Amino acid sequence: MTSHSTARPAQRTAATGRGTRVRGTRQAEALSHVLADLPGFSSAQDIHAELRRRGERVGLTTVYRHLQVLSEDGAVDTLRDETGETLYRRCETSAHHHHVTCRSCGRSVEVEGRAVERWAERVATEAGFTDVDHTVEIFGLCPDCARERS
Amino acid sequence: MTSHSTARPAQRTAATGRGTRVRGTRQAEALSHVLADLPGFSSAQDIHAELRRRGERVGLTTVYRHLQVLSEDGAVDTLRDETGETLYRRCETSAHHHHVTCRSCGRSVEVEGRAVERWAERVATEAGFTDVDHTVEIFGLCPDCARERS
DNA sequence: ATCGGTATCGAAAACGGTTTTCAGTGGCTT
DNA sequence: AAGCCACTGAAAACCGTTTTCGATACCGAT
Ligand SMILES: [Mn+2]
Ligand SMILES: [Mn+2]
Ligand SMILES: [Zn+2]
Ligand SMILES: [Zn+2]
Numbered sequence: 149m150t151s152h153s154t155a156r157p158a159q160r161t162a163a164t165g166r167g168t169r170v171r172g173t174r175q176a177e178a179l180s181h182v183l184a185d186l187p188g189f190s191s192a193q194d195i196h197a198e199l200r201r202r203g204e205r206v207g208l209t210t211v212y213r214h215l216q217v218l219s220e221d222g223a224v225d226t227l228r229d230e231t232g233e234t235l236y237r238r239c240e241t242s243a244h245h246h247h248v249t250c251r252s253c254g255r256s257v258e259v260e261g262r263a264v265e266r267w268a269e270r271v272a273t274e275a276g277f278t279d280v281d282h283t284v285e286i287f288g289l290c291p292d293c294a295r296e297r298s
Numbered sequence: 299m300t301s302h303s304t305a306r307p308a309q310r311t312a313a314t315g316r317g318t319r320v321r322g323t324r325q326a327e328a329l330s331h332v333l334a335d336l337p338g339f340s341s342a343q344d345i346h347a348e349l350r351r352r353g354e355r356v357g358l359t360t361v362y363r364h365l366q367v368l369s370e371d372g373a374v375d376t377l378r379d380e381t382g383e384t385l386y387r388r389c390e391t392s393a394h395h396h397h398v399t400c401r402s403c404g405r406s407v408e409v410e411g412r413a414v415e416r417w418a419e420r421v422a423t424e425a426g427f428t429d430v431d432h433t434v435e436i437f438g439l440c441p442d443c444a445r446e447r448s
Numbered sequence: 449a450t451c452g453g454t455a456t457c458g459a460a461a462a463c464g465g466t467t468t469t470c471a472g473t474g475g476c477t478t
Numbered sequence: 479a480a481g482c483c484a485c486t487g488a489a490a491a492c493c494g495t496t497t498t499c500g501a502t503a504c505c506g507a508t
Contacts, residue, residue: 173456173503193494207458212495232382232465233494248425257425263417268436275398275407277438284434286418288427322475323485343465357487362466382494383465 178204179214188254189227189235227285250290328354329364338404339377339385377435400440
């Protein structure tokens with residue numbers, strides 16, 4: 149994916165004053181650009197490192213704070229890697245979906261499937277559970293990493 | 299860890315014909331009993347607390363160590379809750395499976411389903427990924443907790 | 449421009465689960 | 479009895495993340 153997603157619904161900040169968060173500040177803008185460029189899931193610390201590489205001066209605390217808000221707003225997806233570290237990636241759709249993620253480089257593809265949604269709902273109901281929710285993550289080697297490994 | 303690459307002769311507990319693995323020590327035995335009694339996923343600290351409640355003197359470090367080994371051996375299942383804490387539960391089958399877990403009390407049911415296995419494999423393959431793996435967790439309210447809540 | 453109020457920043461400290469360290473203990477074999 | 483060595487556990491380290499709190503940036507009002 150190329151950068152510059154432009155056509156973003158835009159957060160009325162400078163426009164209407166009392167704006168929603170994110171955007172508006174130099175730090176939020178810089179973070180937004182990095183997120184638009186990173187192709188896969190990255191840790192907060194990796195994102196912070198990328199900001200510094202670009203010459204942006206943003207505190208790690210600020211990175212964490214923005215990622216948390218973006219995550220709550222559904223603008224970024226999160227997942228935990230095997231070490232327990234939280235990884236972030238810009239979200240491309242507002243619909244419920246899951247990810248196929250490369251365990252080597254973090255690149256990921258958003259996928260959806262009624263099959264797994266139905267299955268989750270069914271087995272939970274059969275077990276007598278209500279208010280059902282689920283987490284599904286698929287990991288593998290992306291084409292590039294698989295090629296590089298052979 | 300004390301690896302020592304050489305095969306560990308620590309299998310002598312089995313030599314006494316006592317049964318499955320990890321055993322032999324007072325601590326391992328006590329942990330085994332607690333795991334057998336706990337009906338759902340519990341944190342290492344909860345398990346440690348339960349041991350103390352029963353009057354067993356076992357160090358928290360030892361609890362972590364045994365749980366890690368049991369987990370690697372497939373004798374206990376693990377999952378991470380929303381706070382990132384690792385939860386443990388005795389595993390009842392050696393076959394690949396998933397869990398429907400109560401987000402209120404931790405009680406859980408083991409389930410399996412070819413539908414979700416096939417779906418995961420399919421979407422990953424369609425995305426060009428290889429060496430595919432997946433994690434699936436279903437959460438909800440168990441009958442008891444649902445009743446209690448209304 | 450100046451002032452004041454408020455949202456945001458960020459370095460440093462705190463937090464909390466987990467792992468590592470390392471001196472001691474105790475079970476087994478000889 | 480002696481020795482080997484896996485096992486133990488209190489204390490410290492680890493490390494990602496959150497909290498604290500004084501500093502700074504932003505903005506409207508004067
Ligand atoms: Mn997404
Ligand atoms: Mn499965
Ligand atoms: Zn890759
Ligand atoms: Zn329950």
